[in-house]
Amino acid sequence: MTVPHDLDRRFREAAAALRLVDASFDIVESPLGPLLVAVSDRGLAAVSYDPKPEAALERIARIAGPRVLRSPRAVEEARRELDEYFAGRRRVFDLALDLRGLASFTVSVLGELARVPYGTTTTYGALAARVGRPRSARAVGTVMNRNRLPIVLPCHRVVGSGGDLVGYAGGLERKVALLELEGVL
Amino acid sequence: MMQAVAIPPFERFYEQHRDEVLRLLRRRLGAARADDAFQETFLRALQAYPRLAHGEHLRAWVLTIARNVAVDALRRQRTDGGEPTEQAVEDRRPAYRELAGLTDGLPPKERAAVVLRYGYDLPYDQIAAALGSSEGAARQAASTGVRRLRRRITP
Numbered sequence: 001m002t003v004p005h006d007l008d009r010r011f012r013e014a015a016a017a018l019r020l021v022d023a024s025f026d027i028v029e030s031p032l033g034p035l036l037v038a039v040s041d042r043g044l045a046a047v048s049y050d051p052k053p054e055a056a057l058e059r060i061a062r063i064a065g066p067r068v069l070r071s072p073r074a075v076e077e078a079r080r081e082l083d084e085y086f087a088g089r090r091r092v093f094d095l096a097l098d099l100r101g102l103a104s105f106t107v108s109v110l111g112e113l114a115r116v117p118y119g120t121t122t123t124y125g126a127l128a129a130r131v132g133r134p135r136s137a138r139a140v141g142t143v144m145n146r147n148r149l150p151i152v153l154p155c156h157r158v159v160g161s162g163g164d165l166v167g168y169a170g171g172l173e174r175k176v177a178l179l180e181l182e183g184v185l
Numbered sequence: 186m187m188q189a190v191a192i193p194p195f196e197r198f199y200e201q202h203r204d205e206v207l208r209l210l211r212r213r214l215g216a217a218r219a220d221d222a223f224q225e226t227f228l229r230a231l232q233a234y235p236r237l238a239h240g241e242h243l244r245a246w247v248l249t250i251a252r253n254v255a256v257d258a259l260r261r262q263r264t265d266g267g268e269p270t271e272q273a274v275e276d277r278r279p280a281y282r283e284l285a286g287l288t289d290g291l292p293p294k295e296r297a298a299v300v301l302r303y304g305y306d307l308p309y310d311q312i313a314a315a316l317g318s319s320e321g322a323a324r325q326a327a328s329t330g331v332r333r334l335r336r337r338i339t340p
Contacts (some may be wrong), residue, residue, distance in 0.1 A: 003203045003223070011224050020231040021195070057194040067234050068194040 012071045021165070024092055027051065031086050031181075032174050035151075037075050038062040043083030043096030046148050049170040063101050082151065088181065091118035093152045105131070109143045111167030116157045117181045123161045138163075143168050151178065186329050189239040198234075198243055202208060205244070206251045213255040226251045233314030242307060248298050249315040256293055259316075288334065294318075295330030302327045 015021050016031035023045050027125045036053055038046040045063055048056040060068050077095065084090035090182050099107055112130045124137040124144070133139070144155040150170055156178040159167040169176035179185040206226055223328040229250050236244075289295045294316055300313045313323040 003207050007207075008203070009219050010220075011227055014224055014228060014230055019226065020228060022235075025196075053196070057196055061194040065235060066192045066194060066237075067231055069196050069199065069231075075196060 012069060013071055013073060016074045019065045019066065021069045021071070021074075022067040022109045023060050023063070024069055024071040025053070025057070025060065026070055026072045026075045026079070027053075028075065028079045028082055030082060032170070032177055035082070037078050037082070038064075038068070039075050039078055040098045042098040042100065044149055044152060045098040047150055047152060048148075049150070049174065057153075063098065063148075085151070086181070097113060097152070098151060104141050105133075105136075105139070106146075109140055110147070110149075110153050112159070113144075113147075113153050113155060116154055118154075119184060121159045121179070121184055124158055124166075125161055127158060141166075154178075157182075157184075190239050190241045192234075192240040193243075195231065195234055198230075198247075202244060202247050203227070206247060209248060209251050210255055213252075214258055218258060218319065222251070222254045229254065229314070229317060233311070236310050236314060238308050238311060245301065246307065246311060246315050248329055249301060250317070252293070252297065252338045271338055288330070291330050291333060295326045295333065298326035299330040299334070303331075 016024055019041070023038050023040040025036060025046070028035045028037045033049065034051045036046065036048040036050065036056045037044070038048075038056070040063070044066075046056060046060050050056055061143050081090060081093050082097060085093070099110065102110070108131045109127060112127055114125075122138045123133070126134040128134055128140045131140075140158075144158055145167070147153055147155045147169065150156070156168060156175045165172060165175055165179075176185060198298050203223075207219060207223050210222045210226070213219075214222055226247065230247055288327075293298065297316060298312055301307045301315060302309070307315075309320045309323050309327075312327070313320040316323055316325075318325065
């Protein structure tokens with residue numbers, strides 16, 4: 001015997017409605033494959049290309065607390081904005097972000113990253129200069145690599161100084177796809 | 186030094202135990218009333234989850250919550266004038282076998298407290314969460330239960 005779908009859904013909705021969870025997540029289908037999307041009461045907490053939730057859930061629990069529960073309704077707003085983005089109908093995300101636990105350097109780099117406009121690119125060095133650490137291009141690269149909110153915080157718009165794509169935590173083919181979607185490539 | 190077992194994300198805990206919890210509740214309350222009790226069990230577990238000290242014995246913990254939810258539901262039914270089902274009355278046996286025989290005949294709350302404290306070595310805040318009572322009441326239930334057992338064992 002397994003728990004009937006309807007009973008399962010009712011529990012998940014009640015838990016979210018009663019605000020008894022630290023974070024909710026669901027799988028959002030996208031042209032780049034399934035995305036695991038998590039939100040806390042502070043905002044978007046994770047976007048993960050890894051469709052196997054195990055490791056992602058542990059990470060989310062470390063950020064928000066152990067009560068991480070799947071709940072389609074709770075991520076509705078994030079799902080809608082991502083859908084619009086992939087359909088080419090959204091250039092800027094209006095989601096609140098949960099940046100708890102990140103070092104201040106990371107937060108300031110991500111803050112600058114958020115201002116890189118849709119359809120443009122910048123370089124690791126330029127971002128480093130914008131946060132007042134012009135020689136920290138490599139550290140900026142590390143921040144990009146560990147970005148827990150890819151797509152929404154557009155680390156795909158950051159390329160090498162020679163214009164080469166360099167790398168992407170979600171795989172270079174996804175970086176290419178995102179830049180093509182935005183009309184850069 | 187022994188590492189405490191980490192508390193898993195709630196989703197994993199829920200997926201691991203939901204089927205067994207529902208089976209237990211259906212046995213005790215019948216299919217029709219098990220659904221509400223199921224929801225109540227996991228909502229209580231969610232409420233208590235941040236206070237867990239470690240991730241050990243979570244199965245025993247959630248089954249105890251379920252048993253207490255069932256007891257509450259039956260009590261309500263009795264005061265509503267309904268008859269408890271036969272299955273519901275039998276099998277209030279806690280999971281921990283060694284203590285189960287010894288604690289037979291203790292009132293349900295004392296028995297659960299004794300088994301969780303001395304069978305599973307759970308801290309009182311976790312026992313309180315499982316019983317749906319305060320930490321003081323859980324401590325009280327365990328010590329009353331132990332005194333009762335002592336009187337029974339040593340004539």
